[in-house]
Amino acid sequence: MSFPISLAHQSDDESESDVRGLGYGSTNKLQPDDGAYLKDCEFIFQEKIDGSNALYFQPDTPESNQLQITCRGKLKSASDKLFGPMYAALAPICSELPNDKVFCTEYVPKLRSGQIAYKELPKRLNVVWDIRDYKTGFYCTPEEVKTICEKYDLTYTPIIYHYKPNTGQTFINPFEFAQRFLEKMNNPSFQPKTDWEKNYLPEYEPLLGGDMIEGVVLKVLKFAPPPEGHKYCPVSRVNKIVYTEFKERNSMKKVKPVKEPKVAQTFEQMMHEAGKVYDTFPRFEKAVQHLREQSSDKHVLTCLKEHQWNDPLLVQALEEELAKDLCKEKKDSLLSMIFYSQATDLVCLAASNRSFLEDWVNKNERDYDSNKLYEEIRNQKNPLFAHVPGSLMKKEVIMLGLQYARPSFFDEAITSKGKDNNLSTMQRQLREHLRNNYKETLSQQLFDILSVHVFQGARQSLPKFLQQRLVEEFEEKVSIGT
Numbered sequence: 014m015s016f017p018i019s020l021a022h023q024s025d026d027e028s029e030s031d032v033r034g035l036g037y038g039s040t041n042k043l044q045p046d047d048g049a050y051l052k053d054c055e056f057i058f059q060e061k062i063d064g065s066n067a068l069y070f071q072p073d074t075p076e077s078n079q080l081q082i083t084c085r086g087k088l089k090s091a092s093d094k095l096f097g098p099m100y101a102a103l104a105p106i107c108s109e110l111p112n113d114k115v116f117c118t119e120y121v122p123k124l125r126s127g128q129i130a131y132k133e134l135p136k137r138l139n140v141v142w143d144i145r146d147y148k149t150g151f152y153c154t155p156e157e158v159k160t161i162c163e164k165y166d167l168t169y170t171p172i173i174y175h176y177k178p179n180t181g182q183t184f185i186n187p188f189e190f191a192q193r194f195l196e197k198m199n200n201p202s203f204q205p206k207t208d209w210e211k212n213y214l215p216e217y218e219p220l221l222g223g224d225m226i227e228g229v230v231l232k233v234l235k236f237a238p239p240p241e242g243h244k245y246c247p248v249s250r251v252n253k254i255v256y257t258e259f260k261e262r263n264s265m266k267k268v269k270p271v272k273e274p275k276v277a278q279t280f281e282q283m284m285h286e287a288g289k290v291y292d293t294f295p296r297f298e299k300a301v302q303h304l305r306e307q308s309s310d311k312h313v314l315t316c317l318k319e320h321q322w323n324d325p326l327l328v329q330a331l332e333e334e335l336a337k338d339l340c341k342e343k344k345d346s347l348l349s350m351i352f353y354s355q356a357t358d359l360v361c362l363a364a365s366n367r368s369f370l371e372d373w374v375n376k377n378e379r380d381y382d383s384n385k386l387y388e389e390i391r392n393q394k395n396p397l398f399a400h401v402p403g404s405l406m407k408k409e410v411i412m413l414g415l416q417y418a419r420p421s422f423f424d425e426a427i428t429s430k431g432k433d434n435n436l437s438t439m440q441r442q443l444r445e446h447l448r449n450n451y452k453e454t455l456s457q458q459l460f461d462i463l464s465v466h467v468f469q470g471a472r473q474s475l476p477k478f479l480q481q482r483l484v485e486e487f488e489e490k491v492s493i494g495t
Contacts, residue, residue: 044188045186045188045189047187047188047247047248047252048186048187048188048189050237050240050246050247050248051176051187051231051233051248052178052184053178053179053237054178054233054234054235054236054237054248055176055177055178055233055234055235056175056176056187056231056232056233056234057155057172057173057174057175057176057231057232057234058172058173058174058175058187058190058191058194058229058230058231058232059142059170059171059172059173059229059230059232060170060171060173060217060219060220060226060228060229060230061226061227061228061229061230061253061255062119062121062140062142062170062220062221062227063119063121063129063227064119064120064121064139064140065084065095065119065120065121065302065305065306066084066085066118066119066120067082067083067084067089067096067099067118067119067120067139068082068083068084068115068116068117068118069081069082069083069099069103069115069116069118069139070110070112070114070115070116070147071107071110071111071112072112079107080100080103080104080107080110082096082099082100084096084120084306084307085303085306085307087306087307089306094314094318095122095305095306096120096306098122098138099120099122099137099138099139102137102138102139103137103139106137106165106166109165110165111161113146113147113148114144114145114146114147114153114161115144115145115146115147116139116141116144116167117141117142117143117144117145118139118140118141118142119139119140119142120138120139121134121135121138121139121140121221122134122138129223129225129226129227130223130224131219131221131222131223132221132222132223133221133222134221135168135220135221136166136167136168137166137167137168139167139168140168140169140170140220140221141158141162141167141168141169141170142169142170142230143158144157144158144161144162154234155172155232155234168220170220170230171220173194173215173217173229174190174194174215178237183209183213185209185213187231188254190213190214191228191229191231191254192254193210193214194214194215194217194229195226195228195229195254195256197210197214198217198219198225198226198256199224199225199226199256225256226256227255227256228253228254228255228256229253229254230251230252230253231251231252231253231254232250232251232252233248233249233250233251233252278404279404279405279407280354280355280356280405280407280410280463280466281407281466283354283355284351284463284464284466284467284470285466285467285469285470285473286470287347287350287467287470288466288467288468288469288470288471288472288473289470289471289473290471291339291343291470291471292470292471292472292473292474293474294474294478294481296335296338296471297331297335297472297474297475297478299338300331300334300335300338301317301331303334303338304317304330304331304334305317308330310326310330312324312326312327313326313327313330320482320483320486322479322480322482322483323479323483328475328479331472331475332468332472332475335468335471335472335475336464336468336471339467339468339471340464344460347460347464347467348456348457348460349456351456351459351460351463351464352452352455352456352459354459355405356407356410356459356462356463357448357455357459359401359405359406359407359410359411359414360410360411360413360414360417360447360455360459361414361443361444361447361448362398362401362414362444363390363410363411363412363413363414363415363417363418364414364415364417364418364422364443364444364447365418365439365440365441365443365444366386366414366415366418367436367440368386369415369418369419369423370418370423370436370439370440370443371436373420373423374436374439383412383415386415387408387411387412387415390406390411391406391408391411407462409462410459410462410463413458413459413462417447417451422443423439423443425446426442426443426446426447427439427442427443427446
């Protein structure tokens with residue numbers, strides 16, 4: 014069975030787009046500045062459920078009672094330990110489900126799987142947040158989702174707030190609305206500060222009970238034309254805001270500032286501090302869930318089932334999953350951060366090394382001992398590096414720069430006119446050429462060298478998280494025993 018990818022379908026009014034056919038893809042995070050554009054869009058808010066992302070559908074074959082469930086693009090079998098209960102829960106209705114619809118859901122097999130503790134399980138262990146017609150590529154409207162789910166006795170996410178433009182309805186910045194709504198839902202001491210908070214923040218009961226909700230999802234039902242000068246709409250079809258307490262990323266303000274060191278920080282320390290932004294318990298919970306859903310390692314799955322949180326192989330698997338997930342979600346940000354760090358400055362200095370450059374100008378061919386040259390740089394005997402703190406003299410970074418210090422690179426970077434200039438001018442041309450024309454390559458090379466320290470910072474609190482898991486489960490057993 015294949016899922017067609019369709020672009021936005023133009024309605025009769027060409028100034029508006031029917032977004033039913035826009036792919037769900039990754040959920041974007043709503044930004045404060047998105048409100049100006051959304052003022053002319055139709056959108057709804059729904060509760061974000063804390064579970065495992067799962068799709069289920071009937072294959073487009075005569076054997077229409079053979080339900081299939083996928084999680085993150087991988088087909089799950091009825092014998093799967095994690096998704097077996099979902100197959101069992103859906104078995105009574107699987108032969109009745111339409112074979113032209115894909116149900117997009119959150120699978121919630123237990124009252125607590127992550128940060129949120131629910132009071133009741135959804136019908137058939139899943140909450141439907143979208144339904145897609147795989148033949149047309151269109152998503153159903155909220156009204157159609159409601160009708161289908163009620164027909165098959167399925168739980169679906171209700172609408173918290175529905176905004177329609179050009180109807181006289183008061184517009185409130187969605188980002189601000191979401192933040193204040195989540196504060197109202199999750200903070201017992203919440204008090205409305207403004208008239209719009211008193212008049213427009215709706216009353217809402219969490220779908221599955223409990224004292225808190227993880228976040229909200231903003232779903233655009235009808236886009237306005239892109240802003241002037243823009244080719245695309247600045248927001249995606251589905252956007253989320255997660256309550257601060259459950260975010261997978263620390264606020265920079267919450268990361269304790271490092272006291273001014275007596276000695277300049279090393280690259281390892283700088284990258285470690287950068288990684289601590291992602292050192293959060295929700296990210297660890299997510300890694301545990303991913304291993305339950307995707308791991309094929311029997312030992313790891315046994316440890317998860319039996320709660321052997323201190324098992325070295327499980328810890329290793331969690332560390333690998335955390336690094337993999339961070340690369341998947343944040344690699345572009347990490348590449349940019351590393352490129353604009355002092356590491357690139359150091360590479361550029363090494364690449365414009367005077368010894369290599371002088372030989373190139375004089376057409377001397379000589380083999381250099383890079384290790385010997387590194388020691389010269391490390392010991393501050395090279396005037397080009399006189400101002401660089403010794404703590405930043407990471408060998409792998411400097412050696413990377415020396416790899417660029419070759420005649421072929423000089424030929425490419427320095428114009429024929431530049432050869433008549435002094436060495437300082439040519440060194441500047443080399444550094445500018447490397448920064449401007451090798452950004453992508455250089456970013457990846459530095460990432461390969463330095464990312465290990467980012468990953469270490471991003472899992473610094475993992476032992477504490479695992480210890481907390483052990484304590485909570487022990488206390489639960491004692492409570493049940495008494």
